[in-house]
Amino acid sequence: MKTPILSTLFELGWKPFFSEQLSREEERGCQPVRVMSVHRGMVTVAGYGLHDSISSTVPNSRGPEDRPTVGDWLLIDHPGRKILRILDRTSLFKRPAPGNDRRLQLIAANVDTLFVVTSCNQDFNVARLERYLVLAGEVGVRPVIVLTKADLSPDASGFVEAARLLQSGVKVQLVDARNPQSVADLAEHCGIGETVALVGSSGVGKSTLVNTMTASNSIATQAVRESDGKGLHTTTVRELHRLGFGPEGGGWLLDTPGMRELQMSDVTSGVAEVFDDLVGIALQCRFTNCMHADEPQCAIRAAVAEGAIDAARLARWRKLTDEDAVNTSAAARRRARPRKSDERE
Numbered sequence: 001m002k003t004p005i006l007s008t009l010f011e012l013g014w015k016p017f018f019s020e021q022l023s024r025e026e027e028r029g030c031q032p033v034r035v036m037s038v039h040r041g042m043v044t045v046a047g048y049g050l051h052d053s054i055s056s057t058v059p060n061s062r063g064p065e066d067r068p069t070v071g072d073w074l075l076i077d078h079p080g081r082k083i084l085r086i087l088d089r090t091s092l093f094k095r096p097a098p099g100n101d102r103r104l105q106l107i108a109a110n111v112d113t114l115f116v117v118t119s120c121n122q123d124f125n126v127a128r129l130e131r132y133l134v135l136a137g138e139v140g141v142r143p144v145i146v147l148t149k150a151d152l153s154p155d156a157s158g159f160v161e162a163a164r165l166l167q168s169g170v171k172v173q174l175v176d177a178r179n180p181q182s183v184a185d186l187a188e189h190c191g192i193g194e195t196v197a198l199v200g201s202s203g204v205g206k207s208t209l210v211n212t213m214t215a216s217n218s219i220a221t222q223a224v225r226e227s228d229g230k231g232l233h234t235t236t237v238r239e240l241h242r243l244g245f246g247p248e249g250g251g252w253l254l255d256t257p258g259m260r261e262l263q264m265s266d267v268t269s270g271v272a273e274v275f276d277d278l279v280g281i282a283l284q285c286r287f288t289n290c291m292h293a294d295e296p297q298c299a300i301r302a303a304v305a306e307g308a309i310d311a312a313r314l315a316r317w318r319k320l321t322d323e324d325a326v327n328t329s330a331a332a333r334r335r336a337r338p339r340k341s342d343e344r345e
C-alpha cells in the first residue's frame with residue numbers, strides 16, 4: 001500500500017496488527033474499512049475516500065463473533081462494496097445478551113481504552129463498576145473510571161476514594177462532563193488513531209462527555225428522571241465519534257447505550273486480574289481447591305478474621321466467580337448445539 005493511504009487509515013486506527021493480515025493480492029484488490037456504527041442489516045463504514053452504508057453480511061459466518069461490530073476492521077471488495085471478511089481484532093467486548101436466551105452480544109472491537117463512566121450520586125455502585133473492570137481485564141484493555149457530575153456532589157472525594165479501592169492502580173478521573181476544561185485530561189487517552197469506548201448506565205453522561213470532548217452538540221442527551229435519577233436510555237446506537245483536536249484530528253470515542261445489566265461469561269482471567277489481591281491470598285490456602293467455607297487452614301478466612309480483607313469485597317468476588325462458572329458452561333453447551341439462525345446484533 002502507498003503511504004498516503006496508510007496515513008489516512010492510521011488516523012482511523014489502522015495498525016500493523018491489521019495490515020499484517022492482508023495478502024499481497026488483498027492489498028492490491030481490496031479495501032480495509034472501519035465500522036463506525038451498526039444498524040439492522042447494514043454497517044456504516046469509513047475508509048480511504050469512503051464513508052458509506054453497506055450490507056453487514058459476512059460470507060461463511062459461523063458464530064456470533066463473525067458479525068461485524070462497531071470498531072471492527074473489514075476487508076471489502078472494491079467495486080461491489082461487499083464484506084469479504086472481518087479482520088482479527090486486537091480486542092473484543094461482548095456479553096451475554098440481556099433476556100433469557102443469553103446469546104452473545106458484541107459490544108465493540110479494537111478498543112484501546114475503556115472509560116467506565118458513573119456519576120457521583122446513586123448510580124455509583126461498586127459491584128457494577130467491578131463488572132466493567134473485569135470485562136476490561138478480560139479483554140486486555142486499560143480501564144479509566146470516569147466519575148461525572150462532580151459539580152452536583154457536595155463531597156466527590158469520597159467517590160474517588162471508593163473507586164480507587166476497586167483495583168490496584170486503576171485510574172480515576174473526576175469531571176463535570178459538560179465542562180471542556182474539566183474533561184481536558186481525558187484526551188490523553190485518545191490520541192491520533194486511538195479508540196476509547198464509553199460504557200456505563202443510562203444517564204451518567206456518556207454522550208455529554210463525547211459532545212464536550214469533540215466540541216460539538218451532535219449527540220442527543222436528556223435529563224435524568226427526577227424521581228430516581230435514572231437515565232431515559234437516550235442513546236440507542238453504538239457509534240464512533242471523532243475527536244477534533246488539531247489539524248491532524250484526534251482519536252475515536254465510542255458512545256454506547258446505557259446498559260441495564262451486565263452478566264459475566266468467559267471472564268475468569270478478568271476476575272482474577274481485578275481481584276488479584278484475593279487470588280494471591282487464596283494461594284496460601286492449604287487445599288488448592290479450597291472453597292474458603294469450612295476447610296482447615298484457609299488463608300482467605302484467616303485474612304477476613306484479621307480484618308485484612310473486606311468481607312463485602314470477598315462476597316462480590318465469589319458471586320462473580322460463581323456467575324462466570326454458570327454462564328460459561330451454559331455458553332459452552334449452546335456452542336455445542338447446532339443452530340440455524342443467530343441474527344441478533
Ligand SMILES: Nc1nc2c(ncn2[C@@H]2O[C@H](COP(=O)(O)OP(=O)(O)OP(=O)(O)O)[C@@H](O)[C@H]2O)c(=O)[nH]1
Pocket residue numbers: 148149150151152175176177178201202203204205206207208209220221222223224231232233234235236256257258259
Ligand atoms: N451537572 C451535570 N450534569 C451532567 C453531567 N454529565 C451529564 N449530565 C447531564 O446528565 C443527563 C444525562 O446525560 P447523557 O449524556 O444523556 O447520559 P448518557 O450516559 O449518554 O445516557 P444514555 O444515552 O441514556 O445511556 C443530561 O441532562 C446531561 O446534561 C455532569 O458532569 N454534570
Ligand SMILES: [Mg+2]
Pocket residue numbers: 206207208220221234235255256257258
Ligand atoms: Mg447517551
Ligand SMILES: [Zn+2]
Pocket residue numbers: 282285286290291292293295297298299300301
Ligand atoms: Zn481458602
